[in-house]
Amino acid sequence: MSWVTDSVNRRVAASQKRRRLTAAAARVLHEQGVERTTLADIAREADVPVGNVYYYFKTKDDLVRAALSEHGTHLGELAEELGRLADPRGRLKALVEAWIGQRDVAARFGCPAGTLAVELDKRADGVLDAEAGAVIRQLLEWVGGQFRELGLPDPDGLALTLVAGYQGMSLLANALRDPDVMTREGTRLLRWLDSLEVPAGG
Amino acid sequence: MSWVTDSVNRRVAASQKRRRLTAAAARVLHEQGVERTTLADIAREADVPVGNVYYYFKTKDDLVRAALSEHGTHLGELAEELGRLADPRGRLKALVEAWIGQRDVAARFGCPAGTLAVELDKRADGVLDAEAGAVIRQLLEWVGGQFRELGLPDPDGLALTLVAGYQGMSLLANALRDPDVMTREGTRLLRWLDSLEVPAGG
C-alpha cells in the first residue's frame, strides 16, 4: 500500500508548496510591489526552487492573482470575526480599530489591496485591475451592509466615505512614513461613527 | 556675429529639450507608473532620441526626480491662483472643486503625487520616497495655512483630514474606475468645509 501513501504525501507536499507560494506572493508583492518583485524573490521566500514555480503557476500574473485572492480571503475571515459582535456599529468600530492596530505596516507598505490596485491600474492591458478592484469592492459591500443594518440612510455612500477615509489615511501614513497619521485619522473615524444618528421611525 | 546667435539657439534648443523631457516624464510616469515606463517611452513622448536622454539626465531616477519637482511646481501655481481669492474657506472649496474637475483623470490614473508616492515607497533603497512625500507635504502645508488663517483649532489635523479625503477618493475612483466617486466624496468635503465653525472669541 506504500504507493497510496506515497501518492498522498506527494499531493500534500504539492499543495503545501502551492500554499507557501501563494502566502509568500501575498506578502512580498505587498511589500515590494508587483513590478519590482521577481519570481526569484517569491520562490526564495516560499523556499521553493525558481524553476519549480512554473509547475504551480503558469505565469507571474497567475501568482499576482493568487495573492489578490489571498487578500480577499483574509478580508473574509476578518469580516466573519467581526460578525460575531452583536452591534453593527460595534463591528465597524472594531474594523477601524483593527486598521489602527496595523499602523506600523500601513506606514511602511500601505494597505495591501489599495497599493496593489494603484499599481495594477497603471497597466495598459487591463488584465488584473478588475481583480484588484474586486477586493476593495468586497470591503465596500461588507461595510455598506453594516450601515444598512443600522438603518442609516444612504448606506453605500457612508461605506464609500469610511473606506475612502481608510485608504486616504493609509496612503498618507505611507507617504509621510508616519504611523501617527493612522492613529489620528482613525480616532476621527471612530468619533464619526459614534456621531451617526439613526433617524426616528421607518 | 552668427556664432553668438548660433550659441544662443543651441542653448535654447537644449533647455527646450530638457523641458520637453521633464513634461513628458511627468505625464507618462503618472499614467504608466515608474517601473513600467521605459526611457524610450519618455523620449518618444518628448520627441527626443533615446540615447540623447542621457545628455540631460544621468539616470532614470533623475528623470523621476524632475517629474516630481514638476508636480510640485504645478501645485505651487495652483496655490498661487487660489491665493487670489479673498476668503481662505473659498480657496479650500475652490481646491476641492478643482479636484472634482479632474475626476476623469483621477478615475483613470489616480492623483499624480499620491500614486507616485505609493510606488516609490515600495523601493527598498529609500532613494526617492522622500521626494514623493515632499509634494504631498507641500499640499498639506498650504491647506494647513488656510485653516490657520480661518482661525480654526488644530489646523494641521484638519489639513490631514482634507488631504486624506482627497487621496482616499482618488484611490477609490481609480480602483473602481468610477469618476462619480470623485463627485460624491468631493461634494461631501465641500459640505464639511461649510460646516466648520470658527470659535467665537480668541
Add this chain to the structure above:
DNA sequence: GTCTATATCTCGATAGAC
C-alpha cells in the same frame, strides 16, 4: 550638443534530465 550602435544585465519563461 546630437544621435547611432551596442554592451551589459536582468528577468520571465522553457526544455529537458531526473
Add this chain to the structure above:
DNA sequence: GTCTATCGAGATATAGAC
C-alpha cells in the same frame, strides 16, 4: 513532481562618430 540550465526579450546605460 522536482529541479537545473539556459534561451530570448527588453531594459538601462555607455562608447564614440558626427
